[in-house]
Amino acid sequence: MKNVYFFGEGxxxxxxxxxxxxxxxGANLAEMTxxxxxxxxxxxxxxxxxLRYVEEQKLPEEVLDEIRETMKxxxxxxxxxxxxxxxxxxxxxxxxAKISMPxxxxxxxNLGLNNKSVEGLAKQSGNPRFAYDSYRxxxxxxxxxxxGISDAAFxxxxxxLKKEKGVERDIDLEADDLKSLVAxxxxxxxxxxxxxxxDDPWEQLLGAVEAVFGSWNIKRAVDYRRVHKIPNDMGTxxxxxxxxxxxxxxxxxTGVVFTRDPATGENVLYGEFLLNAQGEDVVAGIRDxxxxxxxxxxxxxxxxQLTDTCNLLEHHFKxxxxxxxxxxxxxFYILQTRTGKRTARAxxxxxxxxxxxxxxxxxxxxxxxxxxxxxxxxxxxxxxxADLKILTTGLPASPGAAVGQVVFDADTAEERxxxxxxxxxxxxxxxxxDFHGMVAAxxxxxxxxxxxxxxxxxARGMGKCCVAGAKELDVDEPNTRxxxxxxxxxxxxxxxxxxxxxxxxxxxxxxVEPKPTEDFTKIMTWADEIRMLRVRTNADTPGDAAxxxxxxxxxxxxxxxxxxxxxxxxxxxMREMILASDxxxxxxxxxxxxxxxxxxxxxxxxAMDGLPVTIRLLDPPLHEFLPHDPAExxxxxxxxxxxxxxxxxxxxxxxxxxxxxxxxGCRLGISHPEITEMQSRAIxxxxxxxxxxxVEVLPEVMVPLVxxxxxxxxxxxxxxxxxxxxxxxxxxxxxxxxxxxxELPRACVTADEIAEVAEFFSFGTNDLTQTxxxxxxxDAGRFLPHYVESGILKSDPFQSLDxxxxxxxxxxxxxxxxxxxxxxKLGICGEHGGDPASIHxxxxxxxxxxxxxxxxxxxARLAAAHATIDDQK
Numbered sequence: 001m002k003n004v005y006f007f008g009e010g011x012x013x014x015x016x017x018x019x020x021x022x023x024x025x026g027a028n029l030a031e032m033t034x035x036x037x038x039x040x041x042x043x044x045x046x047x048x049x050x051l052r053y054v055e056e057q058k059l060p061e062e063v064l065d066e067i068r069e070t071m072k073x074x075x076x077x078x079x080x081x082x083x084x085x086x087x088x089x090x091x092x093x094x095x096x097a098k099i100s101m102p103x104x105x106x107x108x109x110n111l112g113l114n115n116k117s118v119e120g121l122a123k124q125s126g127n128p129r130f131a132y133d134s135y136r137x138x139x140x141x142x143x144x145x146x147x148g149i150s151d152a153a154f155x156x157x158x159x160x161l162k163k164e165k166g167v168e169r170d171i172d173l174e175a176d177d178l179k180s181l182v183a184x185x186x187x188x189x190x191x192x193x194x195x196x197x198x199d200d201p202w203e204q205l206l207g208a209v210e211a212v213f214g215s216w217n218i219k220r221a222v223d224y225r226r227v228h229k230i231p232n233d234m235g236t237x238x239x240x241x242x243x244x245x246x247x248x249x250x251x252x253x254t255g256v257v258f259t260r261d262p263a264t265g266e267n268v269l270y271g272e273f274l275l276n277a278q279g280e281d282v283v284a285g286i287r288d289x290x291x292x293x294x295x296x297x298x299x300x301x302x303x304x305q306l307t308d309t310c311n312l313l314e315h316h317f318k319x320x321x322x323x324x325x326x327x328x329x330x331x332f333y334i335l336q337t338r339t340g341k342r343t344a345r346a347x348x349x350x351x352x353x354x355x356x357x358x359x360x361x362x363x364x365x366x367x368x369x370x371x372x373x374x375x376x377x378x379x380x381x382x383x384x385x386a387d388l389k390i391l392t393t394g395l396p397a398s399p400g401a402a403v404g405q406v407v408f409d410a411d412t413a414e415e416r417x418x419x420x421x422x423x424x425x426x427x428x429x430x431x432x433x434d435f436h437g438m439v440a441a442x443x444x445x446x447x448x449x450x451x452x453x454x455x456x457x458x459a460r461g462m463g464k465c466c467v468a469g470a471k472e473l474d475v476d477e478p479n480t481r482x483x484x485x486x487x488x489x490x491x492x493x494x495x496x497x498x499x500x501x502x503x504x505x506x507x508x509x510x511x512v513e514p515k516p517t518e519d520f521t522k523i524m525t526w527a528d529e530i531r532m533l534r535v536r537t538n539a540d541t542p543g544d545a546a547x548x549x550x551x552x553x554x555x556x557x558x559x560x561x562x563x564x565x566x567x568x569x570x571x572x573x574m575r576e577m578i579l580a581s582d583x584x585x586x587x588x589x590x591x592x593x594x595x596x597x598x599x600x601x602x603x604x605x606x607a608m609d610g611l612p613v614t615i616r617l618l619d620p621p622l623h624e625f626l627p628h629d630p631a632e633x634x635x636x637x638x639x640x641x642x643x644x645x646x647x648x649x650x651x652x653x654x655x656x657x658x659x660x661x662x663x664x665g666c667r668l669g670i671s672h673p674e675i676t677e678m679q680s681r682a683i684x685x686x687x688x689x690x691x692x693x694x695v696e697v698l699p700e701v702m703v704p705l706v707x708x709x710x711x712x713x714x715x716x717x718x719x720x721x722x723x724x725x726x727x728x729x730x731x732x733x734x735x736x737x738x739x740x741x742x743e744l745p746r747a748c749v750t751a752d753e754i755a756e757v758a759e760f761f762s763f764g765t766n767d768l769t770q771t772x773x774x775x776x777x778x779d780a781g782r783f784l785p786h787y788v789e790s791g792i793l794k795s796d797p798f799q800s801l802d803x804x805x806x807x808x809x810x811x812x813x814x815x816x817x818x819x820x821x822x823x824x825k826l827g828i829c830g831e832h833g834g835d836p837a838s839i840h841x842x843x844x845x846x847x848x849x850x851x852x853x854x855x856x857x858x859x860a861r862l863a864a865a866h867a868t869i870d871d872q873k
Contacts (some may be wrong), residue, residue, distance in 0.1 A: 001046075001048070001681070002046070002064040002066075003045060003046050003048075003049060003062070003063045003066050004043050004044070004045055004063070004067055004069075004070045004576075005018075005021070005022060005026070005030065005043060005044045005045070006042075006043045006070050006073050006074070006538070006621050007026075007029050007030045007033040007039065007041060007042060007043065007044070008033060008040075008041020008042065008073070008074065009041060009077050010033065010034075010036060010038075011033065011034065012030035012031075012033040012034050013030065013268045013848060014026065014030035014044065014495060015027065015031050015034060016028060016030070018045070018100040019751065020048075020098060021046050021047060021048060021237070022044045022096075022237050022240075023037060023047050023049070023095075023096035023097050023098055023237030024096055024098055024099065024100050024234055024338055024339075025042070025094065025096025025239055025338065026044030026099075027098050028235075028236045028336065028337050028338060029042070029044070029239065029241070029336065030044070031316075032313070032334060032337060033427070035316065035719075035762050036311070036313070036331060036860070037309060037313075038331075038333050039333065039334055039336060039847055040241050040243070040244050040335065040336075040478060041074055041077040041078060041241070041242050042074060042091065042092075042239060042240045042242055042331050043067075043070045043071075043073075043074060043239075043240050044096070044237050044239050044240075044367050045063070045067065045209060045233040045238040045239075045240070046237060046239070046742075047096075047097065047098065047234065047236055048235065049063060049213065049235075049315050050213045050216050050235030050236050051216075051233065051235045051304060053210065053213040053214070054213065054214065054216060054217055054235075057267060058210075058350075058552065059206070059209070059210065059213075059700075061161045061652045062273060065205070066239075067209075069207075069487075071325050074091075074240075074242060075089055077087050077749070078242050079243070080473065080651075082112055082201055082205075082426070083115065083117070083201040083202065084120070084202075085117050085119075085120050085122055086123075086124070087121040087124050088112050088117040088120055089111065089112060089123060089242060090110050090112040090113060090121075090134070090203075090242070090243040091111050091112060091205070091240050091241060091242055091243055092107065092108065092110075092111065092239075092240070092241050092243055093107065093108045093111055093205070093209060093210070093212055093238060093239070093240055093452040093803075094238070094239045094241070094336075095107070095210040095212045095215060095236065095237070095238065095239075096106075096236060096237045096238075096336075097230075097234055097235070097236040097237070097390075097774070098234050098442070098476040099215075099230050099234070099711065100338045100341070100648050101221060101224050101225070101228075102341060102457045102458065103232070103299055103431075104589065106211055106212050106215040106218075107141070107212075108138070108141045108142055108145050108208040108211070108212075108242065109134075109137060109138065109141055109278060110134040110135065110137055110138035110141075110148070110623065111138060111142070111201070111205060111208055112201040112204065112205075113134065113135045113138050113202050114198075114199035114201070115130050115199060116199075117201075118131050118132065118134075118135045118182075118421070119131075121134065121305070122175075125245075125248060125483070127248055127249060128179075129174060129175035129178060129582075130177045130182075130245065130249070130784075130825070131175075132175055132178035132246045133170075133178050133247055134245065134247065134278075135178075135182050135705070136181045136182045136185055136767025137177055137278065137804050138396055138416075139154075139182065139185040139186060139189060139197060140154040140185060142197075142207070142497065142642075143185070143188070143189045143192065143197075143205065145208070145211050145212075145215070146208055146210075146211040147189070147193050149188070149189065149192045149514075152184055153188050153192060155437045157184040157185065157188065158170070158181060158736060160174065160562045161180070161181055161184075165177060165602070167359070168336065169369030171276055171277070172857075174246045174321065174468060175431060180216040180720040182733060183650030196722025198808075201516055203567060204741075205240070206750070209238050209240070210693040210695065210859060211233075211529060212236065212238045213236065213238060215236070216235055216236050219435075219436065220432045220433055220435040220436065222789070223353070223435050223436045223439060223683060224435055225283035226789070227439050227462060227786065228843050229795065229837065230460075231334075231794075233519075237615075238389075241335070244326045245278070245326070245328050245334075246274070246276070246277050246278055246326040246327060246328065247275055247276050247277055247278050248276070248328060248329055249329070250275055250276055250298065251298075251299070251329050251330050252275070252276055252326075252327055253273050253274055253275040253276065253291070253295070253299060253302075253326070253327045254274060254277050254278055254324075254325065254326045254327070254535035255271055255272055255274065255275060255292055255325055255798065256269030256271050256272060256273075256322070256323070256324050256325075257269055257270065257272075257273075257306065257310060257322075257323050257325065258270045258271055258320065258321070258322050258323070258342075258417070259310045259311075259313065259314040259320050259321045259340070260314075260320045260340070260342075260346070261346060262322075262340050262341065262342035262343065262346050262397070262451075262460060263342070263343055263346055263347065263396065263399060263451070263460070264343075264346055265342065265343070265348065265349025265350045265353070265519075266349070267350075267353060269292055269293070269306075269307065269310060269406065270292070270449075270781075271291075271292035271323075271481065272289035272290060272291060272292055272446065272450045272451060273290060273291075273292050273294075273295050274289045274290065275298060277541070280669065284647075285499060287299045287398070288448070288449075288450065288469065288471065289450045291446055292306075299327055299330070300340055301330065301332075301334040301457075302327045302330065304397040305332040306325060306332065306437050307460060308726075309323070309325075309332075309334060310323060310471055310536055313337050314582060315359065317337075318341070318359050318360050318364075318508075319339050319340075319342055319354075319368070319783065320339065320340045320342065320346075320350050320352070321337045321338070321339065321816050322337070322338050322339065322340035322341065323337045324336045324337075326746065327501075335742075338528075342460060343373075343398060343399055343460050343463070344369075344373035344374055344375075344377050344463060345377065345399060345517065345519075346648075347368070347369050347370070347373055347829050348369055348377075348517065348518055348519040348520055348523050349517075349519045349524060350712055351364075351366070351368050351369050351519075352367040352519045352523060354520050356559070362501060362526045362529075362530075362609045363472070363526075363530060363869055365523065365526065366523060366526050366527050366862070366866070366869065367865075367870075368752075368871050369523055369862060370835040370836075371862040371863040372463075372859060372861040372862075372868065373463060374520075374858045374859050374862060375855075377514060377516065377517070377858075378405055378482055378513070378514070378518060378855050378858070380400070380478050380511030380512060380513055380514070381400065381498070381500065381511060381512060381513075381514050382401045382496065382498045382503070382505070382509055382510075382511060383510040383511060383512045383514075384512075385697040386509050386510050387621070388398075388503070388505050388509060389505060389506040389507060390503050390504065390505055390506075391473070391487060391489075391504045391505065391506055392470050392473055392484055392486040392504050393470070393493075393501065393502045393503050393504070394445070394447075394467040394468055394469050394502045394504060395450060395451050395456070395467065395468045395469040395470070395502050396445075396460060396467065396471030396498075396499055396501055396502040397451055397453070397455065397456035397460070397462060397466040397467060397468040397469075397502075398456060398460040398463075398464040398465055398466035398499045399465065399499045399500050400443075400463070400464070400499050400500065401496065401497065401500070401508060401509075401511050402422075402424060402443035402464075402465040402497050402499075403442070403494065403496045403508050404421075404422040404423045404424035404442040404443060404444040404494070404495070405421060405422065405423050405424070405491075405492045405493065405494055405608075406423070406424055406443070406482075406489055406490070406495055407423045407424070407425055407426070407437075407441070407480075407491060407492075407494065408426055408475075408477045408480045408481075408491060409427075409437065409477070410425065410433065410434040410435070410436055410438070411436075412491075413425045413436075413437035413438070413440045413441045414436045414437050414439070414440040415440075415605065415772075416440070417437075417440025417441060418440065419856040422442050423440070423441050423442060424441055424442055424443045424444070424445060424497060425437050425438060425441040425443075425444050425445070426444075426445045426446075426493060427444070427445075427446050427447075427455070427475065427477065428446065428447050428448050428475045428477065428480055429447075429448040429449045429453060429454065430444065430449075430453075430454050430455040430458070431445060431454060435458065436815050438455075438458055438459065438462070438464070439462065440593060441464070442464070442465070443459075443464055443466075443467075443493070443497045443567065443843075444459050444464065444465075444468075445467050445468075445470060445473075445495075445497055445501065445504060446466075446467075446468045446469065446470065447469070447470050447471060447473045447474070447475045448468075448471070449468045449469050449484070450469050450470060451469075453468050455468050456468045458517060459499075463737035465497050465498075465499035466497075466499050467497050467498070467499055467502050467503070467504055467723065469610075470502070470504055472484060472609075473504070476579065479644050479668040480703040483632040484504075490768060491508070494507055494508045494518070496506070496508060496509040496511075496658070496712075500837060509681065510720070519683060520858075522553060522862060523862070524858060524862070525637040526712070526865075527861050527862045527864070527865035528552070528861060528865070529865035530865040530868050530869060531844065531861065531865040531867070531868050532843060532864070532867075532868050533843050533848070533849060533850055533860075533864035533867065533868075534554045534555070534826065534840065534848060534849035534850075535553060535554055535846065535849065535850055535851075535852070535860045535861050535864060536553055536554055536555040536556055536557035536558075536614070536849050536850070536851040536852075537549075537551075537553035537555075537556055537557065537614070537851060537852065537853065537854050537857055538556070538557060538560070538829060538833075538853055538854075539556050539557040539559060539604070539854060540559055540560050540561075540563040540564065540603070541551075541557075541563075541603075542603030542604050542606070542607045543599070543602075545607035545608050546607045546855035546856045548857055549607065549608065549611070551854055551855070552857055552858060552861055553607060553611075553857045553858040554849070555611040555613060555614075555698075555849070556608055556612070556613040556614055556849020556851070557614050557762060557827055557828075557829040557833070557849060557850070558614060558616060558702075558762070558829035558851050559604060559613060559614065559615045560616055560619065561597065561619075561679060562616060562618055562619055562620050562624075563617055564596065564597060565593070565625060569592075569596075570596055571640065572591065573589050573592040573593050573596075573872075574625045575625060575626060575636060575639075575640065576588075576589035576592070576640055577589035577590055577675075578622045578625060578626065578650075578654075579592070579640050579642065579647065579650055581809075583672075583674060586672060586675075587674050587678075588673055590674060590675065590678040591678075593678060593682075594678055594681060594682055596686050597679060597682035597683075597686075598676070598681075598682040598686045598689075599600055600682075600686075601615070601682055601683055601686035601687070601688075602686040602689050602690050604696050604794050605686060605690040605695055605697045605699070606690055606693070609695045609696055610696040610698075611698065611794045612698040612762075613697075613698060613699055613700065614700040614701075614762060614827075614829070614851075615683055615699060615700065615701055615702060616702045616704050616741060617666075617675075617676055617679050617680075617701065617702065617703055618665075618668055618669070618675055618676075618704075618706060619664060619665050619704040619705065620664055621654070621656065621660075621662055621663055621668075622624060622654055622663070623651065623654040623655065626651055626654070632867065633647060633648070635823040640671055654716045660767075660770065660776060661742065661771070663694065664704075664705060665703075665704040665705025665706075666703050666704060666705050666706050666712070666715050666740075667705065667711075667816075668706055668712045669703070669718070670711060670714060670715065670717050673718055674723075675721065676715055676718050677718060677722055678724035680701065680718065680719045680723065680725055681706075681722050681725075683701060684699075684722065684723045684726040684734065684736070685726055685730070687734040687736070688727070688730040688732045688734060691732055691734055692732065697734055698735070698736075699734065699736045700736065700737040700738075700739060700759075700760060701719050701736065701737070701738050701739070702739055702740060702741050702760075702762055702835065703715045703716060703719075703738070703739070703740045703741070704741045704743070705708055705741065705743060705744065705766070705767070706740040706741070706744070706747055706754060707744040707746040707747050708746070708750070708751040709750065709754045709756065709757060711755050716757055716758075717739045717772050719738050720738065723736065736756070737760055737826070738756060738758070738759055739758045739759050739760030739761060739762065740758050740760075740761060740762075740871050741761075741762050741829070741856065742754075742761045742762070742763045742768070742810075742813050743762070743763070743764030743765075743766075743767035743768045743771070743830075744767070744771055744807055745768070745771055745772055747781050747812040747813065748768075748809040748810070748816075749809070749812060749813075750814050750816075751812070751813035751814075751816040751817040751822075752817065752820045753818055754757050754817070754818040754822075755816070755817040755818075755820035755821045755824055757821055759785065759824075759825065760824065760825035760826070760827070761813065761814075761817055761824060761825070761826050761827070762826075762827045762828065762829045762851075763810055763826075763827070763828040763830060763831060763847075764830050764831070765806065765810070765828055765832045765833075766798065766831055766832075767808050767830075767836075768806055768809065768810075769797050769801075769830075769832070771800055771804065772802070772805055772806045772809060773797060773802070773805070777798050780798070784796055784797075784798075795837075798831070799831075799832075799835060800832065800834065800836040800837050800838055801837070801841055803830045805843050807841055807845075810828075810841075811815070811845050812846060814826055814845050814846055814847070815849070817847075825848055826846070826847045826848050827847055827848055827849040827850065827851060828847055828849075828850050828851065829851040831852070833850035833852040833856075833860060834850075834852030834853060834859055834860050835863075835864035836858030838857065838868065839860060839863040839864055839867055840847050840863070840866070840867045841871065843864060843867035843868065843871065843872065844867070847857070850864070
């Protein structure tokens with residue numbers, strides 16, 4: 001198999017369809033080369049080698065031979081020799097996985113320099129400052145990426161030199177200053193590694209290639225893949241490309257541009273550039289860049305080429321592009337293009353406008369908006385009526401708003417976030433090593449960097465609020481504080497960020513919910529036209545039901561009746577029922593609960609007028625309704641008129657070794673049929689009352705935790721008998737269904753028997769996951785993260801369905817159930833009903849609907865449309 005693929009001189013060995021082999025960056029470099037776009041030539045080493053390298057920790061000899069042979073083609077294309085002392089070919093070495101992971105893996109620039117070739121570069125360029133600037137950058141990047149030397153080890157001598165020379169910017173250092181810095185960096189390198197910096201370009205190249213392959217498994221890359229659900233078995237390609245230089249003077253520069261605004265989606269060029277700089281300067285936030293529109297004055301011809309190329313690439317790829325470019329002494333080059341990371345708002349707008357422009361069709365527009373992105377649109381924003389103490393205004397790098405306590409390093413952010421604290425990570429600028437802290441933080445604030453800085457790009461990709469480049473803030477990371485004038489904000493102080501305006505606000509500010517945009521409504525309308533799966537909601541109150549309906553819910557898939565018992569006089573009556581010594585006592589207490597439940601159900605039926613409502617009968621074990629605090633026990637004993645000793649004995653009798661596998665669900669209803677009877681009466685009386693008020697009521701009564709068909713027969717008959725009685729009393733009849741929640745393995749494998757008496761199945765995948773894996777979700781948090789990180793599990797099975805295990809049982813139950821009853825209604829009401837990957841699975845096995853929390857309803861609607869589109873492909 002070919003391992004190394006050349007691109008240059010107007011042709012390439014690959015194209016945009018070869019991302020599995022070339023990675024996204026390499027495939028697009030090849031495609032642009034074939035399009036005749038000015039791309040510096042180079043070659044891509046196949047991503048197929050990455051995992052082999054990670055395992056064996058060396059490159060096969062045949063690959064090294066291919067690299068040497070392909071380097072000859074590159075030397076011919078640029079008319080320079082790799083390792084030549086007089087006119088050296090220098091290269092960049094960059095990663096590039098199939099799926100873009102901005103800033104997560106490693107890059108080395110200016111590779112090939114040594115003490116002799118730097119002199120040759122100085123003479124050829126006529127610019128010694130540029131040559132030694134490139135050399136010191138190379139030593140820094142190589143030491144950091146290949147040898148793991150901390151950036152601080154190189155930054156300290158640089159800062160000391162600038163202080164000594166009385167300058168603030170790197171570009172104000174002269175050639176001799178940079179030459180002395182090269183010597184200092186080499187001393188640092190030797191001190192940190194125990195070996196001198198290599199002068200052999202081929203040794204440098206091998207080290208960089210291996211480092212880029214190895215960077216696939218560094219922590220920040222693993223964390224990024226986990227957060228963005230990117231497979232770990234994909235690997236990264238390595239791109240070796242002839243260097244072009246943006247730091248050769250005022251007729252040179254570098255920048256990053258999006259073909260549309262990644263924050264809003266507006267159809268304008270959006271980006272930044274720097275004169276006399278290399279690309280890393282822009283994304284790292286080392287210098288404050290200028291808006292790309294300002295490039296037209298110093299570099300008008302290059303700006304025209306940039307504009308034309310952006311238009312060409314967007315129309316060719318039919319997608320918003322994120323483009324890196326360099327101008328070397330007036331000559332324009334594109335270094336890479338990829339699909340631009342953007343906010344949900346921008347994704348919606350670009351998709352809708354591209355469809356309206358005829359660039360893509362409606363299905364493509366729906367498919368390119370990621371369901372989880374919609375979560376951003378449901379995030380709060382700063383209350384416009386609030387009194388604000390605005391410290392400063394930075395760049396609105398990623399929209400939304402967040403309130404949190406200030407922390408100044410990624411490790412603290414991760415630790416505090418895992419402990420449940422809400423924190424905002426404040427840095428001068430972020431680097432890829434901060435990724436784990438950015439994941440844990442509510443938002444990110446930086447004092448340096450622009451709209452295409454690392455902080456901005458990563459935050460937008462995660463849908464987190466970010467304010468970047470708040471230059472007026474003096475961030476003192478070592479002393480964990482920042483200041484604005486006389487105001488000092490210390491670690492743990494509260495601030496509020498407004499990522500839509502860039503405002504940095506002192507203290508905790510009220511936030512309000514946003515309203516859907518016209519683009520959101522249009523995409524969701526298109527999604528609803530496409531999808532096959534219906535989407536219901538899990539809701540226990542009329543308010544939740546109404547909110548979910550506003551989000552597009554088509555019914556309630558799970559109303560958890562136990563949630564109606566935990567407040568005020570309701571919990572008192574529930575406890576009275578539990579502590580009653582006989583059936584008569586239980587019925588007396590249940591009579592108090594009946595009107596409360598009836599009122600709740602009436603409100604829910606009215607909120608869901610014309611839509612089905614699935615009501616689950618009491619599910620949790622009874623001990624969950626009793627207090628454990630001694631003072632509360634004393635009060636309860638007095639309220640119900642029993643001795644404290646008798647109360648404790650009753651509680652002891654309810655104690656179970658494993659209550660989630662004990663006396664709960666339908667087992668409670670069978671032991672205490674009066675509970676099922678009361679709940680059924682409340683449901684049907686409410687249904688009759690709502691019907692009398694002109695409401696179309698479609699109740700579905702769900703019996704939980706059925707493992708044997710006989711359980712459902714007995715509970716189902718009790719429900720139906722109660723319905724008959726209520727209808728006779730009310731003089732009204734309502735159509736209804738009786739079904740069960742499938743949440744036990746036995747129910748799955750005997751679903752053909754259960755379907756004989758069930759009118760619907762709803763899969764309770766939360767408990768089904770617990771019982772299939774034999775673990776408690778409450779305890780699994782102690783070790784499941786390790787299982788995921790170490791690769792035992794692809795993802796947390798409580799967040800995304802375990803399709804290979806739990807999924808097979810769901811598939812079995814669907815098949816068996818429909819063999820008995822072809823028109824059996826099938827849905828899912830576990831939390832997996834709001835997970836896009838799980839929704840694809842439920843579509844494929846043929847469920848009729850998914851049910852999820854109200855705020856996940858739009859996400860589920862869009863994911864269901866994606867599943868239909870993918871299935872029809």
